[in-house]
Amino acid sequence: MIKDIVVALSPGGARDVAADYATSVAVKFDAHLTGVAFAYEPVLPGTVMGSIPAGLLEASREESRKAARAAAERFEKAQGAAASVETRIVDATLVGAADLFGRIARRFDLSVVGQNQPHQGSGQDLLIESALFQSGRPVIVVPYIQKTGLSLERVLVCWDGSRTAARAIGDAMPLLAGATTVEIVIIATERARSDEITGAALARHLARHGLHVDVKRIVASDTDVANTILSYAADASADFIVMGGYGHSRLREWVLGGATRGILQSMTVPALMSH
Numbered sequence: 001m002i003k004d005i006v007v008a009l010s011p012g013g014a015r016d017v018a019a020d021y022a023t024s025v026a027v028k029f030d031a032h033l034t035g036v037a038f039a040y041e042p043v044l045p046g047t048v049m050g051s052i053p054a055g056l057l058e059a060s061r062e063e064s065r066k067a068a069r070a071a072a073e074r075f076e077k078a079q080g081a082a083a084s085v086e087t088r089i090v091d092a093t094l095v096g097a098a099d100l101f102g103r104i105a106r107r108f109d110l111s112v113v114g115q116n117q118p119h120q121g122s123g124q125d126l127l128i129e130s131a132l133f134q135s136g137r138p139v140i141v142v143p144y145i146q147k148t149g150l151s152l153e154r155v156l157v158c159w160d161g162s163r164t165a166a167r168a169i170g171d172a173m174p175l176l177a178g179a180t181t182v183e184i185v186i187i188a189t190e191r192a193r194s195d196e197i198t199g200a201a202l203a204r205h206l207a208r209h210g211l212h213v214d215v216k217r218i219v220a221s222d223t224d225v226a227n228t229i230l231s232y233a234a235d236a237s238a239d240f241i242v243m244g245g246y247g248h249s250r251l252r253e254w255v256l257g258g259a260t261r262g263i264l265q266s267m268t269v270p271a272l273m274s275h
Contacts, residue, residue, distance in 0.1 A: 024149025102134030226262025
């Protein structure tokens with residue numbers, strides 16, 4: 001059940017696609033929605049820290065706080081349809097904000113973050129990775145080109161038999177229950193293991209939850225999984241994707257798996273990911 005949602009608000013821009021999409025999810029589930037806006041500390045190279053006047057640093061901080069306040073105000077004004085809303089403005093460094101958002105998301109059923117836009121900094125990517133790998137909760141990533149709210153007419157469930165994929169499906173069940181059609185998509189890059197849960201077995205499981213399920217098996221190379229998923233999503237007119245989010249930790253940094261990284265870079269459809 002989804003009753004408590006947190007969204008990372010995006011400062012700047014005419015509209016916040018993640019906030020708009022999170023609002024539509026909150027309305028669908030009659031859920032409480034919390035918007036978090038980060039006021040980022042100035043990012044300074046270590047070689048110039050002592051040479052920048054304190055007044056200039058404070059002016060930069062105030063500009064960031066102003067952008068965060070504007071994002072929070074825009075969010076609050078747009079929430080007429082949502083049942084219950086609150087906002088938080090948090091001062092943090094770029095890396096600190098990501099770590100904090102991951103910890104904040106642990107106290108919610110679901111987090112929502114917008115996709116990083118081209119030529120932007122790495123802030124959104126860090127927020128997505130932290131929500132995915134540090135929260136223990138599912139995250140919906142919203143494409144920066146998204147124009148509509150939540151739609152569940154045709155949902156693609158990416159299945160490879162892994163624990164991560166199973167976790168994503170379990171986390172997505174409240175959403176899948178409202179879907180008109182659910183299609184299990186299997187991207188075949190190698191021969192299936194004998195102990196793997198097949199698409200047909202998963203379809204029977206989901207059908208027992210009252211879902212109308214189809215199965216689609218597509219052959220692709222190891223390096224083309226993300227493009228294959230997105231291409232099929234476009235061909236099938238899918239409006240939502242459910243998939244596992246893959247990665248491993250290296251010296252406190254998360255290294256994304258190829259398919260996960262490819263989806264986050266080129267996505268055109270909102271995706272629920274779980275790790």
